[in-house]
Amino acid sequence: MPQMNMVQAINDALRQEMRRNDRVVILGEDVGKVGGVFRVTQQLFDEFGEDRVIDTPLSEGGIIGCAIGMALYGLVPIPEIQFADFIWPAYDQIVNELAKIRYRSGGDHTAKMVIRAPVGGGIRGGHYHSQHPEAQFIHVAGLKVVCPSSPSDAKGLLTAAIRDPDPVLFLEPKRIYRAAKGDVPEGDYALPLGVASIVRSGSDVTVLAYGAMLYEAVDAATKAAAQGVEAEVIDLRTLWPVDLDTIIGSVRKTGRLVVVHEAPRTCGFGAELSSLVTERVFYHLQAPPIRVTGFDTPFPYALEMDYLPLSNRILPALLRSMQAE
Amino acid sequence: MEGVNPKISRTLLDDGTLAPEYDPGLSWDELRFVYRHMVETRLLDERLTALQRQGRVGFHVGCLGEEAAILGSAFAMRPQDWIFPCYREFGAALMRGLPFQSFIDNMFGNDNDTVRGRQMPDHYTSRRAHWMSVSSPVGTQITQGVGFAWAARLRKEDLATLIYFGDGATSSNDFHSGMNFAGVFKAPSVLFCRNNGWAISVPTERQTASETFAQKGVAYGVPSVRVDGNDLFAVVFAVKSALARASAGGGPTLIEALTYRMGGHSTNDDPNAYRGSDALAAWVERDPLLRVRRYLERHGEWSERQEEELKQALLDRLRAAISIAEQAPRPRLESMFDDVYERRTWNLDEQRAELLARVDAAHGETPSHGAARGHGPVRRPSE
Numbered sequence: 001m002p003q004m005n006m007v008q009a010i011n012d013a014l015r016q017e018m019r020r021n022d023r024v025v026i027l028g029e030d031v032g033k034v035g036g037v038f039r040v041t042q043q044l045f046d047e048f049g050e051d052r053v054i055d056t057p058l059s060e061g062g063i064i065g066c067a068i069g070m071a072l073y074g075l076v077p078i079p080e081i082q083f084a085d086f087i088w089p090a091y092d093q094i095v096n097e098l099a100k101i102r103y104r105s106g107g108d109h110t111a112k113m114v115i116r117a118p119v120g121g122g123i124r125g126g127h128y129h130s131q132h133p134e135a136q137f138i139h140v141a142g143l144k145v146v147c148p149s150s151p152s153d154a155k156g157l158l159t160a161a162i163r164d165p166d167p168v169l170f171l172e173p174k175r176i177y178r179a180a181k182g183d184v185p186e187g188d189y190a191l192p193l194g195v196a197s198i199v200r201s202g203s204d205v206t207v208l209a210y211g212a213m214l215y216e217a218v219d220a221a222t223k224a225a226a227q228g229v230e231a232e233v234i235d236l237r238t239l240w241p242v243d244l245d246t247i248i249g250s251v252r253k254t255g256r257l258v259v260v261h262e263a264p265r266t267c268g269f270g271a272e273l274s275s276l277v278t279e280r281v282f283y284h285l286q287a288p289p290i291r292v293t294g295f296d297t298p299f300p301y302a303l304e305m306d307y308l309p310l311s312n313r314i315l316p317a318l319l320r321s322m323q324a325e
Numbered sequence: 326m327e328g329v330n331p332k333i334s335r336t337l338l339d340d341g342t343l344a345p346e347y348d349p350g351l352s353w354d355e356l357r358f359v360y361r362h363m364v365e366t367r368l369l370d371e372r373l374t375a376l377q378r379q380g381r382v383g384f385h386v387g388c389l390g391e392e393a394a395i396l397g398s399a400f401a402m403r404p405q406d407w408i409f410p411c412y413r414e415f416g417a418a419l420m421r422g423l424p425f426q427s428f429i430d431n432m433f434g435n436d437n438d439t440v441r442g443r444q445m446p447d448h449y450t451s452r453r454a455h456w457m458s459v460s461s462p463v464g465t466q467i468t469q470g471v472g473f474a475w476a477a478r479l480r481k482e483d484l485a486t487l488i489y490f491g492d493g494a495t496s497s498n499d500f501h502s503g504m505n506f507a508g509v510f511k512a513p514s515v516l517f518c519r520n521n522g523w524a525i526s527v528p529t530e531r532q533t534a535s536e537t538f539a540q541k542g543v544a545y546g547v548p549s550v551r552v553d554g555n556d557l558f559a560v561v562f563a564v565k566s567a568l569a570r571a572s573a574g575g576g577p578t579l580i581e582a583l584t585y586r587m588g589g590h591s592t593n594d595d596p597n598a599y600r601g602s603d604a605l606a607a608w609v610e611r612d613p614l615l616r617v618r619r620y621l622e623r624h625g626e627w628s629e630r631q632e633e634e635l636k637q638a639l640l641d642r643l644r645a646a647i648s649i650a651e652q653a654p655r656p657r658l659e660s661m662f663d664d665v666y667e668r669r670t671w672n673l674d675e676q677r678a679e680l681l682a683r684v685d686a687a688h689g690e691t692p693s694h695g696a697a698r699g700h701g702p703v704r705r706p707s708e
Contacts, residue, residue, distance in 0.1 A: 025479070051479050057509060062468055062502030069409075069472020069486075072457065075479070089498065097465050103664045105450040105458035106440040110667075141665050165667040194670075241670040 099142030156191030366416030390587030409470030464497030493524025554582030
């Protein structure tokens with residue numbers, strides 16, 4: 001099995017699906033000849049040509065609006081939003097149109113596509129190149145939201161997203177685009193959406209994480225083990241529909257919950273996860289759920305490593321959870 | 326590219342003849358076909374407004390005075406072409422094959438409504454009529470219609486889109502993006518702006534400082550024309566010309582059709598609050614139905630008797646359709662959770678069970694404003 005980083009794995013998934021289905025097209029800013037500002041679409045232009053790997057005018061609303069029209073026609077567009085921070089001009093098209101077309105037309109029309117968007121901080125990008133806006137999309141009826149943390153998951157989940165009948169927002173944690181490396185299956189490889197992965201087993205406390213912060217959670221769990229605390233780390237992988245069974249099964253076992261995400265805390269996905277767990281297994285809980293998240297501030301440039309919920313903030317939360325008897 | 330000629334193309338002249346340079350060459354049968362649909366549209370507007378006043382339908386957004394612009398433009402398109410509507414174009418949807426009963430069911434939001442009562446009245450859909458689902462935001466269909474046409478071009482299919490929007494939507498982001506993408510990618514699309522003078526209460530001079538809406542096309546490299554939107558012949562000619570260019574690979578056209586919204590924005594609007602009656606009086610003289618009817622009658626191709634018979638037949642059909650629609654049950658409760666995704670996710674399953682359990686506990690009695698609108702009894706969940 002070849003070793004790939006995240007960029008290579010995503011590129012491989014795109015190439016495989018474009019070869020398999022000639023209705024798959026990529027469009028966005030700089031996705032063509034240059035292969036994207038992160039080079040995720042590199043060399044696809046050479047293989048598939050300008051009609052399938054399309055450099056567009058600089059307009060996220062135009063990209064998504066036109067992609068919806070393409071999808072309504074029967075193509076499978078994969079628009080790239082260069083940074084998730086720039087997705088907001090397309091929010092109306094995503095929320096009111098893309099996510100609602102099946103419902104509002106009684107199933108007469110559908111518009112399936114995968115919107116790819118790099119997310120997250122830790123790359124010295126400041127407020128406009130670091131946001132992690134999953135919550136604003138999970139809240140939208142009709143969308144699915146995916147955020148992989150490993151190259152093989154990125155390939156398998158992107159392949160599944162492209163084949164999925166519903167619109168999927170595919171969030172790519174850019175801090176680990178090249179840092180995360182691993183074996184990636186060759187050829188056709190799909191993983192089911194909606195299935196989480198237990199990346200570290202443990203009996204004391206359940207940690208939910210995804211994207212770049214998964215590695216921070218694993219690091220904190222390793223350090224906690226040195227202090228006698230065995231954390232079970234779950235990589236959610238698909239954020240919506242989330243794999244509730246795996247989460248609940250784990251919390252039943254551990255009785256403790258720590259949720260980690262980069263986005264601001266208030267009304268973040270961690271609030272929903274805490275509620276879902278509390279509503280279902282309240283009497284199994286031995287400690288209040290804890291959220292380790294970004295703060296309710298804009299994303300700060302110079303202080304980003306203090307803003308992010310890194311291992312040094314997750315570890316104390318794990319230990320604190322154990323003390324709350 | 327040359328600037329846009331601010332001259333408004335007209336075909337049906339005051340002396341009852343047609344200007345040969347803009348004559349689309351309609352046969353008498355074709356002309357009568359469109360005219361019948363214009364009459365149907367006018368009559369439906371009157372009756373649906375009355376039904377709203379009686380509290381029997383919740384809402385109606387009409388097109389009084391804009392029938393030539395709407396019916397003429399849709400008539401000029403081919404069956405394989407697709408329409409991306411704004412929300413005033415029900416007459417064109419019916420002309421293209423939206424089943425009459427289906428439209429009336431949509432007005433009542435009942436269980437037979439193809440959109441299953443999920444949207445306000447006048448927000449129907451019809452794949453059969455190659456008619457995209459209606460949404461309320463005014464400009465979103467512009468980029469979508471451009472993308473659809475662009476996709477067809479990429480697949481080398483001879484297909485164009487007709488995209489409707491009003492003068493107000495030219496202020497939206499989507500108009501700018503749509504025109505820009507259409508120009509760059511030569512999308513085979515006809516961008517049809519119904520300049521009806523008003524965006525609810527805001528007049529055109531508050532939408533733009535441009536002399537015309539058509540001239541906005543120049544900046545995007547999109548050929549643009551202005552046409553008398555109350556002149557059926559001129560509208561058909563302009564759209565057919567634009568369609569021919571699109572089909573030949575020449576890309577998009579922006580058409581500004583000058584017309585007038587003779588009614589309110591919708592049944593929720595009272596235009597007396599913001600405009601005087603003088604302007605309206607001038608447009609009554611230019612009523613698009615009267616102009617076609619006079620032309621037909623002048624040539625002995627239509628009569629008072631035919632007019633009366635047509636209206637009576639339309640009224641009979643409407644009464645029957647309303648009767649069926651009013652007796653239909655409201656949508657099944659469980660349908661609320663369908664079509665969010667292709668298959669229900671676990672949270673929808675859970676919430677659906679929660680709602681149905683509540684209904685079971687209450688013996689099928691749920692609060693329903695549908696019942697007040699004359700809907701049938703609440704249906705018990707089927708499982």
